[in-house]
Amino acid sequence: MRAVVQHGTGGPEVLKVEERPVPERGEGEVLIRVEAISVPFYETQLRSGMLPGGEPSLFGHEAVGVVVEADDENLVGRRVASMSYVGGAYAEFVAASQYTVVPEQVSAENAVAAAVPAAVAVALVRTAGIVDGETVLVEAASGSIGGYLTRLAKDRGARVVATAGHGKAAADVVLDHRDPDWRAKAPDGINVVFESIGGLRAAELVPKLAPRGRILAYGLLSGEFPVITVADLISRGLTLIGFGGPDAYGKDVAAARDEALSLVADGTLTPVIDRTYALEDVVEAHARAESREGVGKVLLVP
Ligand SMILES: NC(=O)c1ccc[n+]([C@@H]2O[C@H](COP(=O)([O-])OP(=O)(O)OC[C@H]3O[C@@H](n4cnc5c(N)ncnc54)[C@H](OP(=O)(O)O)[C@@H]3O)[C@@H](O)[C@H]2O)c1
Incomplete structure (x- = not known):
């Protein structure tokens, strides 16, 4: 699969698209075929080294996609929003233990623009x-x-x-x-x-x-x-x-994800999307996010 790999800290060009094996799903995890990926501002700070966060070999945290493997067969084929603390979301596939089923009427782009924030x-x-x-x-x-x-x-x-x-x-x-x-x-x-x-x-x-x-x-x-x-x-x-x-992020935020996506589904919250880039254009996507010229989320699609 294609995935974004971080080579040290620095400008957007430290992010490179490379071929990697599809991740193996651990116990309790779902394997997701990714449809849309968020580029939040904090990831530009992690990439540049402004925020400490290590250098995960595979980059990215927030993705939405369709479950292709799960312990629970009922989940296969469902769209879920996932959060990967260890990275790996800027990819065609991601294995995730933290995920939330997306309401049917919410698109992958709107779901990824809302699930975490x-x-x-x-x-x-x-x-x-x-x-x-x-x-x-x-x-x-x-x-x-x-x-x-x-x-x-x-x-x-x-x-x-x-x-x-x-x-x-x-x-x-x-x-x-x-x-x-x-x-x-x-x-x-x-x-x-x-x-x-x-x-x-x-x-x-x-x-x-x-x-x-x-x-x-x-x-x-x-x-x-x-x-x-x-x-x-x-x-x-x-x-x-x-x-x-x-505590706050892992528990309170995780517990609020269903409600957040329901508020998008019923029109109470409207995600705002600035620009959507192909995975290959990850350097441009990061440059856009840190330019602060747009309004709303910068997204990637694999
Ligand atoms: N505690 C938690 O659980 C948690 C979870 C997720 C995120 N966060 C944090 O929440 C913050 C907001 O995240 P987000 O996802 O909403 O960001 P985002 O959608 O990526 O938007 C970035 C925003 O930051 C503003 N900005 C950037 N640098 C700034 C600066 N130096 N001074 C003032 N404004 C600045 C930009 O404003 P303009 O372009 O209008 O200037 C833009 O509105 C981040 O610091 C993130 O790390 C916390």
Whole structure:
């Protein structure tokens, strides 16, 4: 089969399409003939070495396709969305232990654009416990998780303040996160912050939070953790919640995947796709994803 192999860290050109054997399915795993693959922003950071993550020989994590082998014969022929922590999703076939059956009316492209990011958004919104009338700040609302968070927070009756490049967000207030001073321009009285940008200046939002506000830190788009100290939190009674790792990601997000795909099937969530590339054009696909010129997901099809 054709698969994308990572040769060291660096620019998109370290990714090369090569011939590899079809993976052998382990116990409890399904073997999937891949139809569509997601290129999320964090994979460009893993590839470049900005985020530590090792160098899996086969690259990629999020794929959707049709089951060709499984312990449960009823799964064969069904479309599933899979998450491969060990890599190998940029390929014609992937073996996966974590997968979710995709509702019939959802296309492979829409499923792969939603299965992980919409599930992360559903799990984050559950954790935040948003109450009708609260003000919610969604960082990087132009991204997949941020876009789904914006919609889900609005559905809970929140007023949404969003950050985006080039005004690419549908919220009540939109701030341009390319402006290094955007936090000073945020409105007062924010109850919940979905923090995905991180960095040394993250604490500049603290004066903008309402007393007892909650900050859910789940991303590292700037490449740095958000620097927020107890001193920032204590006098305003704020709560900082870290969301990630095996518990949040492996359990809460996995548990939210069915709901996320159902919300796509019933039209509540609409995946946004920027461009779709052939597997052979993986270098162009990575260059597009990290250019931040588009809106929505970059996809690969094998
Ligand atoms: N904790 C978890 O369980 C979990 C799970 C999955 C992903 N994540 C993290 O969630 C974050 C968002 O993922 P995603 O899949 O939604 O991303 P995505 O769809 O690939 O979108 C990338 C977004 O990031 C923005 N961006 C990139 N670099 C930025 C920077 N330096 N400052 C501000 N914005 C920047 C872009 O905005 P513009 O183009 O508009 O500028 C774009 O909106 C990532 O950090 C990812 O690692 C966390």
